[in-house]
Structures are given as C-alpha cells and as structure tokens.
Amino acid sequence: MVLKITLVITLILLISLAAFPGAAAYPGRRSIPQAPQHEWLPTAPGGQIIDPNTLMESAFPPARPSVNNLNSACLYGNGRPRYPAYCFPPSGYAYAQRAGKAINRIESWLGQCCYGGLTTGNGQTLCCAKQAWETALSYFCIEEYSTMTLVHECCEKKGEERWNCFETRAPNPSYQPLCGYIAPMIPPDMNFNWDPKTC
Structure with missing residues (x-):
C-alpha cells in the first residue's frame, strides 16, 4: 500500500x-x-531591453568640438554610437529619434571636416567642426519646436547661451569611443556646407 x-x-x-x-x-x-523580444529595441549584454530615451541620456547632446577634444572627435568617429532608424520602435520615442538624428548628422559632418578635404590645418578643422555641431543642434531645435511637446531646455535659449547649455550637458565631453563598437554606415539625411568665412 x-x-x-x-x-x-x-x-x-x-x-x-x-x-x-x-x-x-x-x-x-x-x-x-518571458516577455517577447523586440528587434527594434536595443539590448544590453544579457538581453536586457534598453529604453531608447535612457539610451539617449548617455549619448546626447554631443560635446562641443574644442582644441582639447578635436583629435578624439576625428580619430574615433567609427567607434561612437550611431542611431539608424531600426534602433527605434515603429511608433513613439519621437524625442529619442530626433536626438539620434542629430548625433548621426554631427558624426557624419565631423567626418567631412576631418577627412573630407574641406579644411587645411587644425584651426580650420576645428572651425568646421564647431559649425557642424552648431548646425546639427540648430536643426534639432527646429525639429523640437515642430512638435506639440515640450522642447529641450537648451533649445529655449538663444545664441551662445544655447551652445553653453548643450556643452555643459554633454555626457561624453572628450569624444571617447565605445570599446569594441564599430559604427554602421548611415548616409547623412541632409547636406552640410562649411563656410570658412565664419572662422
């Protein structure tokens, strides 16, 4: 029994x-x-999903080019993150997408300033890089104001005050690369025309 x-x-x-x-x-x-994995959301090692807005906090805004970081900005461009459209979900995260576009533009335009034959010497390269940075962030602010949501606080400022605001909030002021990362090729979505007369 x-x-x-x-x-x-x-x-x-x-x-x-x-x-x-x-x-x-x-x-x-x-x-x-287990929750279904979404191909469009970036993941950390171990498969943890990273929220795109959180991801942007570690990358945006990019630093203002300067004498101190120009060498790294030029040398390590392929080692810093890019944000192709497939990094984001099909809807939502509009702010993160705008910030990602701004980073893509700056990185592309920095490449033109550093290696595109536009400039001669560090002085001109730095001038070009600063202009690329300001132009990309100006477009970012225009796109911010085209929405019905609150705009980035730096966009509410004007002139040098705006640039100082973005500069102080840059999470990677020395333009360091990510270890082991190789940036995908992303064609710029708009042209950048450097004006040497501004130097």
Whole structure:
C-alpha cells in the first residue's frame, strides 16, 4: 500500500514538472513566461531591453568640438554610437529619434571636416567642426519646436547661451569611443556646407 502511494506521488510530481519546468527551481511557483523580444529595441549584454530615451541620456547632446577634444572627435568617429532608424520602435520615442538624428548628422559632418578635404590645418578643422555641431543642434531645435511637446531646455535659449547649455550637458565631453563598437554606415539625411568665412 505504501509503495502504491509513493508511486502515485512520484507520478504526480513528474507530471507537474513536465507541465511547469520552472517549478523545480522555484518550488510552489509556476514558471513566468518571458516577455517577447523586440528587434527594434536595443539590448544590453544579457538581453536586457534598453529604453531608447535612457539610451539617449548617455549619448546626447554631443560635446562641443574644442582644441582639447578635436583629435578624439576625428580619430574615433567609427567607434561612437550611431542611431539608424531600426534602433527605434515603429511608433513613439519621437524625442529619442530626433536626438539620434542629430548625433548621426554631427558624426557624419565631423567626418567631412576631418577627412573630407574641406579644411587645411587644425584651426580650420576645428572651425568646421564647431559649425557642424552648431548646425546639427540648430536643426534639432527646429525639429523640437515642430512638435506639440515640450522642447529641450537648451533649445529655449538663444545664441551662445544655447551652445553653453548643450556643452555643459554633454555626457561624453572628450569624444571617447565605445570599446569594441564599430559604427554602421548611415548616409547623412541632409547636406552640410562649411563656410570658412565664419572662422
């Protein structure tokens, strides 16, 4: 009789484990189904989904080009993040998309200033890079004001005050690359024309 009861209990346990594989690791609890992964959301190592707005906090705004960071800005362009359209969901995250576009533009235009044959010497390259930075952020602010949402606080400022605002909020002031990262090729969505007369 005892043997029969033992066999029945064992059989019930085996059926339970087959139905709920997580029950062995968490006695008394059913296994929790995993949330579906979305291809358009970037993930951290381990598969954790990164919110695009959070991602932008670590990348936007880019630093103002200066004598101190120009060398890194030119050398490490392929090692800094880009934000192609597939990084974002099909709807929502409009601010992150605008910020991502601004970064893509600046990185593309920095490449033109550094290696596109537009400039001669560090002085002209720096002038070109600053103009590219200001132009990209000006477009960003225009796009911010074209929405019905609150605009970035720096966009509410004018002239040098606006540029100082963006500069102080840059999370990567020295234009350092990400270890092991290689940026995808993203064609610029608009042209940049450097005006050397501004130097």
